[in-house]
Amino acid sequence: MTGVFQDVEFGSRFPEFSSEHPRRKRSEELWSKISKQRRTLRELGGWEENWGAFRELHFKAYTTKAIRIRFKTPSVGLDELEVFGTAERNQNVSRASSGAKVTGFPEQGVDGRFPIVRLTDGEYGTMTWRAQLPKKSKERPWARVDFADEVNINRLRLSSNREYFYDTDYLTKKPSLPNYDFDVDVLKKDGSWQPWVGTWFVKTQLDKKHPERKAVLAEVQRLINTLAEEGPRPSFVARFVRPKPTHVLLRGSPENPRDEVMPAGPVIFGGDLKLTTKAAGSKRRAEFAKWVSNVDNPLTARVMANRIWHHIFGSGIVPTTSDFGKAGAAPTHPELLDWMAAEFVEPTVTQGKPWSMKSMIRLLVMSDAFRQASTPNAKGTTKDAGSALLWRFPPKRVEAEVIRDSILQASGSLNRLVGGRSYRIHNVKNTYAQWEVLDNHGPGTWRRMLYQERMRRVDDGIFTAFDFPDCGQVRAKRPVSTTPLQALNLMNGDFVIEQSNLIAERAKRESNGDLGLALDRCFEYLLGRTPAAAERDACLALAKETDLSLVCRALINSNEFAFLP
Amino acid sequence: MNNPERLSPNGRRLLDRRGFLSTAGLSTASLALAGILDADGLLADEIRTVSGKSPIRPAIDPGRPYSSRKTHFEVPAKQVLVIYCPGAVSHVDTFDYKPALMKLDGKKPPGLPEVTFEGPTGNIAKPFWDFKPRGETGKMVSDLLPNLGGQIDDFCFLHAMTTDTSAHPQGENFINTGFTMEGFPSFGSWVTYALGTENQELPAFVAINDPRGLARSGKNNFGNGFLPAAFQGTDFSAKSPPNNLNRPVTLSADEDRKTVELLKRLNAAHLEKYPGDANLAGRIASYELAGRMQTSVPEAMDLSGETAATIKSYGVEGGSELRGQ
Numbered sequence: 018m019t020g021v022f023q024d025v026e027f028g029s030r031f032p033e034f035s036s037e038h039p040r041r042k043r044s045e046e047l048w049s050k051i052s053k054q055r056r057t058l059r060e061l062g063g064w065e066e067n068w069g070a071f072r073e074l075h076f077k078a079y080t081t082k083a084i085r086i087r088f089k090t091p092s093v094g095l096d097e098l099e100v101f102g103t104a105e106r107n108q109n110v111s112r113a114s115s116g117a118k119v120t121g122f123p124e125q126g127v128d129g130r131f132p133i134v135r136l137t138d139g140e141y142g143t144m145t146w147r148a149q150l151p152k153k154s155k156e157r158p159w160a161r162v163d164f165a166d167e168v169n170i171n172r173l174r175l176s177s178n179r180e181y182f183y184d185t186d187y188l189t190k191k192p193s194l195p196n197y198d199f200d201v202d203v204l205k206k207d208g209s210w211q212p213w214v215g216t217w218f219v220k221t222q223l224d225k226k227h228p229e230r231k232a233v234l235a236e237v238q239r240l241i242n243t244l245a246e247e248g249p250r251p252s253f254v255a256r257f258v259r260p261k262p263t264h265v266l267l268r269g270s271p272e273n274p275r276d277e278v279m280p281a282g283p284v285i286f287g288g289d290l291k292l293t294t295k296a297a298g299s300k301r302r303a304e305f306a307k308w309v310s311n312v313d314n315p316l317t318a319r320v321m322a323n324r325i326w327h328h329i330f331g332s333g334i335v336p337t338t339s340d341f342g343k344a345g346a347a348p349t350h351p352e353l354l355d356w357m358a359a360e361f362v363e364p365t366v367t368q369g370k371p372w373s374m375k376s377m378i379r380l381l382v383m384s385d386a387f388r389q390a391s392t393p394n395a396k397g398t399t400k401d402a403g404s405a406l407l408w409r410f411p412p413k414r415v416e417a418e419v420i421r422d423s424i425l426q427a428s429g430s431l432n433r434l435v436g437g438r439s440y441r442i443h444n445v446k447n448t449y450a451q452w453e454v455l456d457n458h459g460p461g462t463w464r465r466m467l468y469q470e471r472m473r474r475v476d477d478g479i480f481t482a483f484d485f486p487d488c489g490q491v492r493a494k495r496p497v498s499t500t501p502l503q504a505l506n507l508m509n510g511d512f513v514i515e516q517s518n519l520i521a522e523r524a525k526r527e528s529n530g531d532l533g534l535a536l537d538r539c540f541e542y543l544l545g546r547t548p549a550a551a552e553r554d555a556c557l558a559l560a561k562e563t564d565l566s567l568v569c570r571a572l573i574n575s576n577e578f579a580f581l582p
Numbered sequence: 583m584n585n586p587e588r589l590s591p592n593g594r595r596l597l598d599r600r601g602f603l604s605t606a607g608l609s610t611a612s613l614a615l616a617g618i619l620d621a622d623g624l625l626a627d628e629i630r631t632v633s634g635k636s637p638i639r640p641a642i643d644p645g646r647p648y649s650s651r652k653t654h655f656e657v658p659a660k661q662v663l664v665i666y667c668p669g670a671v672s673h674v675d676t677f678d679y680k681p682a683l684m685k686l687d688g689k690k691p692p693g694l695p696e697v698t699f700e701g702p703t704g705n706i707a708k709p710f711w712d713f714k715p716r717g718e719t720g721k722m723v724s725d726l727l728p729n730l731g732g733q734i735d736d737f738c739f740l741h742a743m744t745t746d747t748s749a750h751p752q753g754e755n756f757i758n759t760g761f762t763m764e765g766f767p768s769f770g771s772w773v774t775y776a777l778g779t780e781n782q783e784l785p786a787f788v789a790i791n792d793p794r795g796l797a798r799s800g801k802n803n804f805g806n807g808f809l810p811a812a813f814q815g816t817d818f819s820a821k822s823p824p825n826n827l828n829r830p831v832t833l834s835a836d837e838d839r840k841t842v843e844l845l846k847r848l849n850a851a852h853l854e855k856y857p858g859d860a861n862l863a864g865r866i867a868s869y870e871l872a873g874r875m876q877t878s879v880p881e882a883m884d885l886s887g888e889t890a891a892t893i894k895s896y897g898v899e900g901g902s903e904l905r906g907q
Contacts, residue, residue, distance in 0.1 A: 272695055392855055412859060451795040476796070478825050487800045492764060498806065499864045501785060502816055502824055504872035508841075509826035514833075552851060559844050563837050571845040574869070576862050577852045 020280035021290075021305040023260035024298025029180075030256045031249050039436075044248035047240050054237045061227045063219040064234060066241060070192035071097075071176030076201070076214035078103050078171040083163045083204035084111075086173075088197060089217075091150035093158045094177060095194075096143070098136040100162060101172040111173075113137045116165030122158060123148050136160060141179040173201070180251075246438075260298045282308050286316060310372070316341070318358035318372075323348075325374060326357070327494070329381045331413050332405075339493035349405070391582045412580040414497050417483035418466040424512075424573060425463050427542035428519035432464045439470035442477055454478050458512035479510045507574050514566075517573065521566035533557065535565055543572045640776055646867065647812035648786045651778045664769055668754055668797045671726070675709045678741050679722035684708045754799035759807060764799075767807035774813045783878035785871070789815035793822075812864060823879050842873065 034041040055075070058064050063076035084100055098119070100111040111117045119137045126132055131147035138144075148158035177194045200215035224230050264274035280301040282288020290304045309317050320341060327333035334354045337345035348354050360367065361377055369376025381387055386407045397408040404411040415423075425431035440462050443452040452475045456462060462469070466480065471488045475481075482502045486492040507513055520542055521535070528534035536556055540548045548556060556568045572578055640651050674680050686692070687708035694703050711724040716731040721739070723731040730737075745756050752762040759766040767775070770787035779786035789804035796817075797803050804815030818824055829838040849866050856862055885893065 393857065393859070398858075412856060412862060414861065414865070473798075473800075476825075482825075487802075496806070497861075498814055499812060499861070499868045500814065500816060501868050501872035501875055504865075504869045505824060505826045505875070508869075508872070509828065509830050511830075514830045549851070552848065555844055555847050559840055563840060567833075567837060567841045568844065571841050571848060574845050575848045575852065576865055577848070579865065580862065 018282060020263035020278055021301045023263055023280070024257050025255045026258045028256035029251045029253045031251050032254055034249055040247070040249045044244060047244045047248060051237060051240045054233055054240065057233050058230065058237070061230050062223045063214045065216060065219055066237060068241060069245065070179040070194060071174050072194050073172060073174045074201070074214065074216065075172050078169050079203045079213060080167055080169045081203040082167050083161060084170065085161045085202040085210060086159060086199050087202070088158045088199045090197060091152055091154060091157060092148060093197060094145050094147045095136060095175050096141050096145045096178055097176045098160060098162070099174040100170050103169045103171050110164050110168050110170065111137050111162045112139050114139060118163045119160060121160035122156070133160060137162065141176060143178055257298060262294050312362050315358060318361045319354060322357040322361050322377065323354060325377050325381065329378065329387065330407060410582060412582065414579050415581050416495065417480035417485040420483060420579060421466045421480055424516045428516045429523050430463045430519055434464060439468045440464050441470045443472060443475055458515060479506045479512055482506050513570060513573055517566040517569035520569040521564065524565065532560060532565065536560060536568065539565065539569050539572060543569070544577055642810070647810060647864065648779050648782065650780045651776065653777060662773060666758065666803070668750065675711060676724055676727055677739060679713045751799040754797055754803055758803045764802045765807050767809045767813070768804050768815065770804055770815050771806045771809055771813040775809050783874045784882060785816035787813065787815045789817045791817055791819055793819045823883055827876060827879055845869070
């Protein structure tokens with residue numbers, strides 16, 4: 018199986034969105050606006066754009082065999098220099114692989130360890146060309162690129178550790194290129210250098226001549242910043258590399274590669290994909306996916322049907338949902354599991370589409386088993402006290418997310434926005450520092466908890482106690498614990514106190530100041546029912562003596578609120 | 583007994599007439615059933631262990647999971663304190679004397695390839711401090727720890743621990759649970775499961791974390807794994823009591839008490855529909871323990887009543903944030 022994923026490497030990339038994806042559409046929209054503004058600017062001379070980790074200098078097109086950049090500062094650090102031709106979009110003519118040659122001063126960089134060839138090697142990152150000349154020195158760093166052929170150019174790009182943000186957008190240090198000042202010369206046909214454009218000139222002098230540029234430049238920069246936020250963003254979804262041959266590692270040691278193996282699934286499951294190491298990475302993964310989802314492969318449907326069952330009934334027919342092997346537990350009802358697996362792939366009773374999880378969920382929640390009352394009876398308790406056979410639905414505590422979302426829903430403050438940036442409860446930190454939770458309860462956090470950004474080892478101070486797993490490791494099944502810390506968090510946490518107030522306010526608002534009606538509303542919001550007579554008396558007594566919000570606090574903490582059903 | 587309000591709902595239910603009869607009835611029925619099955623030879627054999635003895639399984643009432651249980655052996659120890667220092671000073675610089683390191687100082691480790699999975703192999707470095715035999719036992723201890731070296735006869739060392747993992751979180755899981763993967767009970771969880779606690783005012787198993795943050799593997803270091811959830815460690819920071827221990831500043835003590843009373847009534851009414859449900863009763867018990875912790879934890883954490891000599895002997899007089907003061 019390693020061979021199947023040999024082209025996938027730990028890291029980030031821009032996801033390949035389909036043409037209908039909202040982010041891709043947004044990016045096309047913004048790009049067309051940027052192009053329009055650029056057309057206006059082009060009439061008025063050169064300009065510079067700030068793209069965060071890189072800057073782009075646009076200038077009047079010129080046909081030349083070489084370009085020279087003279088820096089005005091003694092220190093420079095760059096991971097890449099790109100020069101773009103006008104013939105094709107984003108055609109980088111300075112890249113070494115296109116036949117261009119880079120020379121300059123200092124050729125080997127600081128201490129001879131930061132050679133200038135890195136400027137055009139096509140690699141972004143920490144491998145840079147770095148110059149550090151004495152401040153008093155009259156010499157300044159410069160770089161020259163000789164193109165493979167004469168070429169018409171109109172844009173260059175300087176960057177610094179451009180892909181740093183792929184890993185870390187929660188750090189204080191954002192990728193950025195220092196504001197280097199430099200002049201650009203182009204090589205004339207007669208072999209002499211022609212000064213062509215410079216940062217000082219486009220940033221100060223041109224605006225004096227064309228004051229109308231200012232507004233256009235500001236608009237371009239605004240669009241660029243919006244694109245970074247609303248367009249496709251890099252995600253930690255692995256990056257692709259050229260696949261290497263895959264070997265059996267003797268005794269598991271990467272230092273002892275033995276026989277070469279082909280990309281395939283496990284033989285025991287008939288996983289031969291008829292592929293060789295010549296197959297492209299995408300082909301390998303596509304063939305593997307076909308094998309996994311083939312209707313003749315019983316495992317996928319069985320595992321998935323079991324997981325759906327697990328999520329609905331609290332325990333799978335195979336209780337070890339992620340281990341159907343020898344170390345896993347045997348199914349309690351193998352025939353039922355296989356029937357569900359078959360139904361999942363080729364629906365007969367549900368009328369749904371094959372592989373439809375929604376149909377499966379509907380099938381299960383409409384089953385007699387699911388519709389059993391949760392209240393116990395003597396006959397059932399005697400025969401099966403743990404309700405393993407589902408003669409009743411045993412009450413189970415709901416997950417952290419359900420508790421938090423339900424409270425927000427009850428107070429009417431749940432922001433139902435789907436997608437977008439996660440909400441963040443912790444600070445933006447220095448590299449290697451610890452995160453601190455800054456705000457786990459304010460209005461900015463009133464979204465579904467699904468959208469809470471989770472960092473390794475960060476306890477949110479309220480809901481992590483409810484078995485919210487640390488996201489650093491795989492967890493097939495969430496434990497359900499009951500601890501005094503949960504009680505303290507739900508009784509005394511700021512979130513609960515504030516939301517109790519909001520629920521009480523909402524109830525009063527919606528019942529014209531009638532306390533009895535308002536109490537009914539609180540029960541409806543939180544428990545989906547009206548209070549029984551005895552409950553009503555007890556709750557009204559507290560509400561009259563103190564405040565309705567305290568009743569809400571008690572209801573949020575009640576077993577009825579925290580347990581399903 | 584005259585005041586049923588002092589009992590947990592579960593306890594009250596066991597004592598009311600209907601609850602008593604039904605529970606007693608069911609228990610008798612199950613005893614009778616076991617008797618019949620045994621007589622017919624239908625009961626499964628107890629799992630036999632290597633020693634030939636049956637495993638000892640504590641009888642645990644989910645409503646009172648922390649109640650004290652008998653020890654399995656005669657033991658003088660009353661508490662167990664595990665001090666776990668992930669990322670601490672190296673064993674070869676402190677207590678683990680490895681003379682070969684002196685010989686190989688500055689050389690490539692023999693038998694290892696030039697470049698391994700984790701990059702080029704570095705040179706071996708000898709310990710930064712010299713070792714001397716200490717105490718009557720002559721245990722080798724480095725000069726880094728002269729004071730501990732003086733007490734060395736009172737220590738017990740186990741220099742035989744190894745693991746197959748080189749990653750921090752998995753290594754932490756391994757030492758605290760015996761498995762590199764998550765999902766297995768930690769030391770404290772096993773001890774609490776087996777023995778419960780005699781102190782019903784505080785959690786039986788407490789994890790006092792470094793105030794700068796949890797260890798890499800987080801709560802799994804003191805988790806309950808597959809044991810019931812009540813046996814996981816309750817985490818305090820050395821600097822501060824548990825989150826949200828105190829009632830909200832906006833509420834008076836009286837208001838707080840009345841909310842708790844209302845909650846008790848609501849939960850008791852709800853439990854009547856599910857008599858004997860262990861999960862519901864367990865959650866009610868957790869609220870009762872939380873209430874007791876509100877007074878017992880500040881008491882336990884208050885060192886102002888300790889004598890200067892005690893504080894000095896524990897070395898916590900410095901006021902460092904890492905020393906818990």
